[in-house]
Amino acid sequence: MSASRVDGFPLWLRDIDAVLPVTSMFVVHGAVRDVHAVPVEGSHVLVGTLEALWRTLARSGFDALLVHSPVHGLRVYPHGDTAGTAAARHVAELLGDAADLVGTQATYDSMVGVLGAVTGSNAARTALVLDYVSQAAPAGEPVPDGLHALMLGALAAVHRGAAFKGPDTRSTALHHPVFWFVDRPADLPSWLVAGDGIRQVPIPNPDLDSRRVAAGLLVASLPDPTLEAEATASLFAASTEGMSLHAMIEVIQLARDARVPAAQIDDAVRAYRVGLTENPWAGAYLREQLVHGRERLTAQVKGQSRAVQRTLDILVRSALGLTSAHQGRTGSGPRGVLFFAGPTGVGKTEMAKAVTRLVFGDDRALIRFDMSEFASEHAEARLLGSPPGYVGHGAGGELTNAVRRRPFAVLLFDEIEKAHPRILDKFLQVLSDGRLTDGSGATVHFSEAVIIFTSNLGAQDVDLTGVDDADREVTFEHQLRDSVERHFTDVLGRPELLGRIGDNIIVFSPLSPAVAADIARADIANVVERVRSELRVELVVPDGVVADLVARVTADLGKGGRGVGLALESAFVNPLARALFANPRTDRVSVASIGLDADGSPEVVLR
Numbered sequence: 001m002s003a004s005r006v007d008g009f010p011l012w013l014r015d016i017d018a019v020l021p022v023t024s025m026f027v028v029h030g031a032v033r034d035v036h037a038v039p040v041e042g043s044h045v046l047v048g049t050l051e052a053l054w055r056t057l058a059r060s061g062f063d064a065l066l067v068h069s070p071v072h073g074l075r076v077y078p079h080g081d082t083a084g085t086a087a088a089r090h091v092a093e094l095l096g097d098a099a100d101l102v103g104t105q106a107t108y109d110s111m112v113g114v115l116g117a118v119t120g121s122n123a124a125r126t127a128l129v130l131d132y133v134s135q136a137a138p139a140g141e142p143v144p145d146g147l148h149a150l151m152l153g154a155l156a157a158v159h160r161g162a163a164f165k166g167p168d169t170r171s172t173a174l175h176h177p178v179f180w181f182v183d184r185p186a187d188l189p190s191w192l193v194a195g196d197g198i199r200q201v202p203i204p205n206p207d208l209d210s211r212r213v214a215a216g217l218l219v220a221s222l223p224d225p226t227l228e229a230e231a232t233a234s235l236f237a238a239s240t241e242g243m244s245l246h247a248m249i250e251v252i253q254l255a256r257d258a259r260v261p262a263a264q265i266d267d268a269v270r271a272y273r274v275g276l277t278e279n280p281w282a283g284a285y286l287r288e289q290l291v292h293g294r295e296r297l298t299a300q301v302k303g304q305s306r307a308v309q310r311t312l313d314i315l316v317r318s319a320l321g322l323t324s325a326h327q328g329r330t331g332s333g334p335r336g337v338l339f340f341a342g343p344t345g346v347g348k349t350e351m352a353k354a355v356t357r358l359v360f361g362d363d364r365a366l367i368r369f370d371m372s373e374f375a376s377e378h379a380e381a382r383l384l385g386s387p388p389g390y391v392g393h394g395a396g397g398e399l400t401n402a403v404r405r406r407p408f409a410v411l412l413f414d415e416i417e418k419a420h421p422r423i424l425d426k427f428l429q430v431l432s433d434g435r436l437t438d439g440s441g442a443t444v445h446f447s448e449a450v451i452i453f454t455s456n457l458g459a460q461d462v463d464l465t466g467v468d469d470a471d472r473e474v475t476f477e478h479q480l481r482d483s484v485e486r487h488f489t490d491v492l493g494r495p496e497l498l499g500r501i502g503d504n505i506i507v508f509s510p511l512s513p514a515v516a517a518d519i520a521r522a523d524i525a526n527v528v529e530r531v532r533s534e535l536r537v538e539l540v541v542p543d544g545v546v547a548d549l550v551a552r553v554t555a556d557l558g559k560g561g562r563g564v565g566l567a568l569e570s571a572f573v574n575p576l577a578r579a580l581f582a583n584p585r586t587d588r589v590s591v592a593s594i595g596l597d598a599d600g601s602p603e604v605v606l607r
Contacts, residue, residue, distance in 0.1 A: 005059045008039035010210065012203050013056045020060060023199045024119065024175035025158050027192075029182045030203040034244040037206075037213040044213050046245060049203070050129065053179070054078060060174060063090040063124045066102075066114065069131035074106040074114065077129075090124035108136075108146030112153050119157035119176050122164050129179045134187040143189070151192050154178050158197040206245050211237040214245045218252045222262040232262045239266040242433055242443075247272065273445040274407035280360060281335060281408075281448065286319050289358050300354040301347040302522075302561075303515030306473065307340070310506045311351060314338055315359065318450065333434040336450040339416075339501050341484050342508030343459040345560020349414065351508075352452045356410040359450065367402045368412040371419040380422050385439030400438040407448045416453040417487065424494055431500035453501075458483025459510075477507040511561055516554040519561045523568050524549060527576070535580065540590040548594060575604040 006017045013036075016026060028049075036052040037044045047055070054065050054077055064087035065077040076091050078084045092099040095117050101110055111130075118128045130150070137143050143151070163173035175197075185193045185200055193200060206214070215233035222232075240248055254260075255268035270279060280286060289296070293315065297308045318336035338355075340348040356366040374383065385397035396404070403409065413419070413427075430436055434447040462479045484505055488498035511519075524546055531539040541549075553567035572594065583589070589606045597603040 006056055008044075009056060010036050010038070010052070010203075012201050013038075013052060015199075015201055016053070017056050017060065019199055020174045020177065021163065021172045022175075023197055024161070024163075024177050025154055025192075025198045026177055026179045027182060027185050027188060027198065027200045028179055028203065029184050029187075029200065031205055031244055032181050032183070032203060034203065034206070034246050035214075035249065036245065037210055037217070044217060046214060046217060046249070049181070050077060053129070057127055058083075061125055062127060063087060064094075064126045065129060066091060066118060066126060067129045067131060068106060068111055068114070070105075070136055071132055073104050074101050074111070076102055090126065094118065094121050094124045094126055108144060108150050112146075112149050115150060115153050115157070115178065119154075119160070119178065120162065121176060125164070125174070125176065127177050127179065129181060131181040133180055134183040151189065154180075155192060158195070161197060205242060208237060208241070210245065211240055211243075211248065214248050215240075218248060219262050219265065221252060222255055222260070222265065229262070232265060236265045236269070239269045242435060243269075270448065274448055279448075281319055281321070285361070286359060289361070290316055290319060293358055296358055297351070297354050300357075301351045302518050303512055304347050304351070304508050306477070307342075307347075307351065307506050307508050311338060311355065314504060315355065315450075319359075333431050333500075334446045334449050334451045337431060337501060337504050338450070338452045339484075339505045340452060340454045340508060341457060341459075341480055341505055343510050343560055344456055345562035345564075346508040346511055347561060348454040348508055349412070350561075352410060352412045352454070355450065355452070359410065360408060365406060365409045366412060367406065367409050368414065369399065370414050371416050371423075372414075374419050374423055377420055377422060379420055380426065381439065383423065384426065384436060396438050396440065396442075400436060400442075400444040403444050403446060403449060407445065409448075410450045410452060411446075412452045412454070414454050415456065417455050417457050417492075421492065421494070424492065424497055428494070428497050428500060431497070455484065457487050473509050476509055480507050481505055511557050511564075513554060513557070516557055516561070516564055517550050519564050520550045520553050520568060521546065523565055524572070527568075527573055531576075531580070535585075537580070537586065538588040539576075540588065542591065545591050545594060552594075571602050572604065575602040579604045579606045 006014050009017075012028075032049050035046045035048055037046055038052050038055055050065070050067060054062075057065060066074065067077050068074045076084070076088050078087055088102075091102060095101070095114060098110070098113050098117065101114065106114070115128060118126050133147070136147055157178065163175045180188060180192075182188060192198070212233060215236040216230075219229060219232050219236055236248070236251075240251070243251075251265075251268050251272045254272055255265060258268065258271075260268045267279065267282075290312070293312045294308060297312060298305065301308060314336050340351060342348060352368075353363065353366060356363060359365075369383075373379070381397070383397045383399040385400060399411075403411070416424075416427075419427075426436060430446050430451070435443050435445045437443050458480050461483055462476055485498060489495045524541060528539045528541060531537050549568065549572055552571050553564050556563065556567070559566070575594070576591075580589070583606060592605040592607045594602070594604050
């Protein structure tokens with residue numbers, strides 16, 4: 001291959017150019033509908049796939065490109081200028097009487113003769129593109145007879161292996177190739193996509209270099225362009241990881257409509273991804289909340305000062321946009337990732353609720369999934385949606401639909417260790433790329449969400465025998481972190497998932513008696529407030545009764561704060577409800593005592 005002929009073209013085009021002497025059929029798949037940066041006069045221009053292919057073929061001396069699709073019929077490429085006039089003349093000579101098909105909705109049956117004329121010509125150097133083949137037959141239906149005949153004709157041309165010497169542009173003989181444009185190779189019969197003379201050419205999503213080239217062309221059209229055009233283009237390219245060049249063009253259109261200055265192009269990218277122009281992460285409200293974040297979190301999650309500080313550090317980092325800052329690029333993953341580890345009932349779920357209120361000020365922004373419900377292999381379809389051909393396809397998944405409706409959210413995955421390994425693989429993609437493809441093929445972005453995992457892993461295995469009280473919290477944290485890391489590496493075999501979570505494992509300490517007593521007192525106060533608001537009754541609980549209740553409900557801390565609440569419900573709330581229901585309504589009652597009735601059931605005596 002001559003380096004000067006297609007130097008600077010995308011790799012897939014260089015691949016086609018290199019094998020034209022030995023390949024007569026190409027299966028082009030992937031990002032067929034995207035645009036591509038091709039060189040022109042010392043710069044680049046963004047063109048569609050057909051135009052990019054034509055510019056490649058033209059450099060090898062091709063005279064014309066015939067394009068057929070069930071949408072646009074049969075047409076000649078290029079068209080509309082001097083080159084187009086010459087191409088039309090070559091095609092007319094090539095097709096003879098069949099030239100009347102050009103410009104019509106030519107059927108697949110009639111295209112069999114056109115294919116034979118193209119592949120068997122020893123005159124005009126012509127290629128044939130067959131487009132929208134993936135959509136030619138409904139899913140599950142057989143290939144139409146005319147298209148099947150066309151496929152057989154293309155395969156027969158491959159087997160003939162005829163190549164023709166053309167002009168001096170290339171010294172070797174070249175085939176007159178047939179290009180099948182499909183979404184994926186599986187859309188064609190297996191016998192048509194492999195073998196000598198057939199080449200599959202994937203068009204991938206653009207890499208960083210391609211996006212940089214495109215960004216350099218696009219940012220100049222933004223309002224209020226900055227002098228640092230190169231820096232702006234680099235920011236644009238980095239923030240569009242995983243996006244097509246066509247999507248980058250749409251981002252620029254959105255930015256122009258909203259008059260987003262070039263220096264804030266990443267805001268336009270975010271708006272394009274999630275469909276919202278508001279950005280809670282950049283608002284003054286969040287900054288004000290985080291200033292008092294420690295007090296607000298501590299008020300809701302008691303006895304976990306180390307966990308509160310670690311959580312707040314990650315939230316502040318997320319609010320400032322410094323996630324993945326050490327990697328020297330804009331992070332493509334979620335805004336923040338937290339892994340809450342610790343015994344049951346110590347405040348992990350409550351911390352997730354507190355984080356939601358702190359960041360978004362709205363409890364509805366917490367989207368919770370109990371991962372014990374996703375332990376089976378097929379549970380993936382519940383999260384992402386059913387694939388084509390299965391019941392429920394097109395309805396979307398519980399996770400992808402929820403994030404699409406509310407991209408700014410806290411996603412809580414409780415007891416993550418109970419999820420099926422296939423679902424863990426999906427989390428790896430979310431943490432790495434910040435996006436998922438649902439069952440219908442639509443992409444959902446997680447770049448504005450906070451993801452929280454909770455786990456009880458290893459809490460029962462921690463051994464604090466002989467550890468001084470002053471060192472118990474630190475020792476517990478180290479042992480539990482080690483247990484979590486061993487589970488991911490040795491049991492699940494997913495060290496890469498642990499790597500994505502990184503140092504965001506936040507350990508919650510076991511509930512101490514003092515903290516349990518604080519929780520019990522707070523719960524009793526909540527009961528008093530509920531009686532006042534629901535029944536309009538002032539309930540008085542003397543200090544002695546409170547102390548007695550606290551001692552009872554904190555006797556067993558094996559279930560943590562949740563166990564304290566359950567014990568209080570059994571020992572106080574239920575018998576209180578019976579007593580209030582049995583007594584005439586009054587404005588004020590006092591708890592005289594708590595104890596057991598004749599049947600041994602908890603009893604509250606009012607006066």
